[in-house]
Amino acid sequence: MGRWGPGLFACDRDLDLADALVVEISGVEDGPENDVLSCFGGGSTIYDREGKAVDGSSILEGLREKLDAGLGDSLIDKYRNLVTATKDGWAKHESxxxxxxxxxxxxxTGAKIRDHDLQYLRQLGSEVESNERQFLVALDNYEPDTCGKTHQDTGKDLVKCGGCWSAWFCDKGCERRAWSVHRNDCDGSGTRGL
Structure with missing residues (x-):
């Protein structure tokens, strides 16, 4: 998926709100999981409390599994219910x-998001100030089960899917891990997206 562009989710308020969500996902106030989530999955090497380098990709994979096991769906449902239940204009906007x-x-994290939740999020993206265009493009091009790493993260060129030539992966291993989801979109013609 890549990184969010300049100005999107970069102000202090956004980072504070994201930090609270990160604690909900990780289940701890502070730790390497929080660091990985706080940079929206962008950190390949992070440091633990003792200052030792930790591989962020294995932590990211564990978080993805946790979200795919139902936590992601339940959190989206929780915040959707908050939006519905809230009557105050500002609190509704905040939700x-x-x-x-x-x-x-x-x-x-590359976790799965249900189709009806993607539709709901598209609607919300146009209702809140989130740099709507960039957020909607990210939703439209979102591929779950991919790591979201870019050349900037790995120092290597991205690998294009050999089947459809429209999906990109950080390496062949990432492509193999994403195949169970990507195969539904891949037509194998080598011309899709051209």
């Missing part, structure tokens, strides 16, 4: 914005 931030955090 909508938290839902958009939650989606960004989940997408940063």
């Amino acid at each position: 909508k914005y938290k839902s958009v931030l939650l989606a960004a955090v989940i997408m940063g």
Whole structure:
């Protein structure tokens, strides 16, 4: 998926809200999981409390599994219910914005998002100030089960799917891990997306 562009989810308020969501996902106030989630899945090497380098990709994979096991769906449902239940205009807007931030955090891990939730998030993206265009493009191009790493993260060129030539992966291993989901979109013609 890549990184969010300049100005999107970069102000202090966004980071504070995202930090609270990160604690909900990781289940701890502070730790390497929080660091990985706080940079929306972008950190390949992070440091634990003792200052030792830790491989962020294995932590990211564990978080993705946790979200795919139902936590992601339940959190999206929780914030959707908050939006529905809230009557106050500002609190309703805040709940909508938290839902958009939650989606960004989940997408940063490569976890699955249900189709009807993607539709709901598209609707919210146009209702809140989230740099709507960039958020909607990210939703439209979102591929779960991919790591979201870019050349900037790995120092290597991305690998294009040999079947459809429209999906990109950080390496062949990433492509293999994503195949169970990507095969539904891959037509194998080598011309899709051209």
